[in-house]
Amino acid sequence: MTPQRALSWVIILLLALIISGVSEKGIAAPFSGEITVDLGLEPESLGENKVDGFFADIESTVRLTFSFSGLDLTSLSVFSLKGLEFQALTLAASTPITLRNITIFAPNVLEVADDLFWTVTQANPDPGGLVGLPLRLFIHELASPIDLARLLGPSLDGFSVFRKNIIEAELVFAGFLLRADALMANTGSASAPNLHPALIVGLSGQMSTGTLIEAATYFGARQGFQCYGECKEPERFWQGRVMPDFRIEQEKLLIRHLSVAGLIHNFEIVFDLGTPLVPMLPGISRVDWELVAKLFGGNLELRQRFLFSSELGPAQLLIHSEFGIRNTHLALDLMDDDLAIPDFPIRQITFSTTLGGVSVRDIISVQPAGGLLHAILIETAIDIFTFSSQTIFLGGIVTNFYSQRVDVLYHLGQIDLKMNVIVRRDFLLFFGVGVAWHF
Amino acid sequence: MKKILCRGASLGFCVALLIFLGGCEGTFQASLAISHSFISVGGTGKVRIAIVNPPDAKTLQIGPTGKFTFNPAIISVTAVKGLNGFQVFASTTNNVTGEVRFAAGFPGGSIRPIMNMGVSNVQIDVIEIIVQAVGVSGSSSLLNITSVDVCTDRNGKDIIVTGIQAGEVTIQ
Numbered sequence: 288m289t290p291q292r293a294l295s296w297v298i299i300l301l302l303a304l305i306i307s308g309v310s311e312k313g314i315a316a317p318f319s320g321e322i323t324v325d326l327g328l329e330p331e332s333l334g335e336n337k338v339d340g341f342f343a344d345i346e347s348t349v350r351l352t353f354s355f356s357g358l359d360l361t362s363l364s365v366f367s368l369k370g371l372e373f374q375a376l377t378l379a380a381s382t383p384i385t386l387r388n389i390t391i392f393a394p395n396v397l398e399v400a401d402d403l404f405w406t407v408t409q410a411n412p413d414p415g416g417l418v419g420l421p422l423r424l425f426i427h428e429l430a431s432p433i434d435l436a437r438l439l440g441p442s443l444d445g446f447s448v449f450r451k452n453i454i455e456a457e458l459v460f461a462g463f464l465l466r467a468d469a470l471m472a473n474t475g476s477a478s479a480p481n482l483h484p485a486l487i488v489g490l491s492g493q494m495s496t497g498t499l500i501e502a503a504t505y506f507g508a509r510q511g512f513q514c515y516g517e518c519k520e521p522e523r524f525w526q527g528r529v530m531p532d533f534r535i536e537q538e539k540l541l542i543r544h545l546s547v548a549g550l551i552h553n554f555e556i557v558f559d560l561g562t563p564l565v566p567m568l569p570g571i572s573r574v575d576w577e578l579v580a581k582l583f584g585g586n587l588e589l590r591q592r593f594l595f596s597s598e599l600g601p602a603q604l605l606i607h608s609e610f611g612i613r614n615t616h617l618a619l620d621l622m623d624d625d626l627a628i629p630d631f632p633i634r635q636i637t638f639s640t641t642l643g644g645v646s647v648r649d650i651i652s653v654q655p656a657g658g659l660l661h662a663i664l665i666e667t668a669i670d671i672f673t674f675s676s677q678t679i680f681l682g683g684i685v686t687n688f689y690s691q692r693v694d695v696l697y698h699l700g701q702i703d704l705k706m707n708v709i710v711r712r713d714f715l716l717f718f719g720v721g722v723a724w725h726f
Numbered sequence: 727m728k729k730i731l732c733r734g735a736s737l738g739f740c741v742a743l744l745i746f747l748g749g750c751e752g753t754f755q756a757s758l759a760i761s762h763s764f765i766s767v768g769g770t771g772k773v774r775i776a777i778v779n780p781p782d783a784k785t786l787q788i789g790p791t792g793k794f795t796f797n798p799a800i801i802s803v804t805a806v807k808g809l810n811g812f813q814v815f816a817s818t819t820n821n822v823t824g825e826v827r828f829a830a831g832f833p834g835g836s837i838r839p840i841m842n843m844g845v846s847n848v849q850i851d852v853i854e855i856i857v858q859a860v861g862v863s864g865s866s867s868l869l870n871i872t873s874v875d876v877c878t879d880r881n882g883k884d885i886i887v888t889g890i891q892a893g894e895v896t897i898q
Contacts, residue, residue, distance in 0.1 A: 404840055423840045437834050620845050635845055656759035656891045658778045658848030660839050682755055682779040
């Protein structure tokens, strides 16, 4: 264990001792937060009947908020076997102007596009092959969490350096909400920093009919996110991904809850004003138009969505149709992956329902070359237990069993205990346990 | 407690039934799909080879027996590279006979479908071949793979490749 790793674990233990001591003495009012520790195991000899050893991943998250004089100071630290892999310090104030400053330190940084599969557009350091990867391949539920640790682990060998500063400001003025996010990102290294400024300015207002209109301009940034460490949820920041030059990149217009002829319209359009990406529609990189009709007192719901995207790669069009009666919904997705080659195959059928506190979602995904995936997702909460199950068949509807995942969460006052197991058809892929203490 | 046991047992029964119905034996079956591409006269373009229904696929080798074939009078191949974590360890290209052979894999990882709550992807691109047009406008070259020498999952077990969907490059 390196001195940096040892120091990281000493800091965790000290924080735990300080917080527990303060809590017992009853003077913990200004402090709140949580500490989580997760252990993940993957057998070394996958596919063998006997398990001789495990690959292990231990991760701990410490979130501590100190409130004083109307200010909240929050520290979020993520530790792994590599040491401190992520540190964010947040200072928030609720004055007439709501202000929040977030400063992030990490050994690595990933810029990720807001496309269907979260494509990595930039990585530093990049041990090889990170740029162009669909991050969803490693983050979603079919992967082992250790796959993600293994993928990004080599980029965490260095020391944490300043990665980003985010200043968020909100001001309510004459019925409008003015919002500004100022970003300063370092996509370089400790020895050769590469700083990029960016600014996202937005103005929104709500009409008396409930319609919300918002416009945002992206200077030096595009829609997407940056993430750090192992790119897990608290390590992702969605204010935008920075671009090399500080110039207008995108203009976003949002309209929500616009009621026309009994239909509710939700509309989002993103205009491309900066780096040319050869979009199908000149100057437009995204159009998301959703129509919702609620009939018979809301018991019957019809939803139609058109999503055009040309952020990266070929222009795509997704058409989503959904029909719902109370808690039961049936959805059909059509998708053309490349509008240059017109084709509209059925891509996904989803059935979901909730019965007696048990929610079931059944998804059948197909692709023209013979791709077939059937997923059955079941979730239920019984008293202090929460169960979820994911059963996957690959290449067949109820044949070709591929994977089974079970998650169990047990709430015990301030303590949450959790367990995850992922089993492939003939081997154990992952076993994880975790504990979270909220205070 | 009785309610917990009943619901837990029901859930467990459903899961067990599904696994039983699906069966737990046998070798996974997947297929390969080669993309279609349009390129301008004298220009360059990309064609991609995808694994369809990839059950944690880790290696793909075309050659020495199998080969990726194209019409050398229409296109020439300038590069072969990996995608989505796959790396090409070795490749040979013959632009006279129109053949490419390669060995590729994902060091320290494997690929599987991407399951989103939105739209899933059951077909993952693993190889990208850069081609240059040498034919005239309107001509096209069929792209095919004669056979797969090696395709294995993360445990080194064989994945049976049951089909190969041919692709095509058209010169515009």
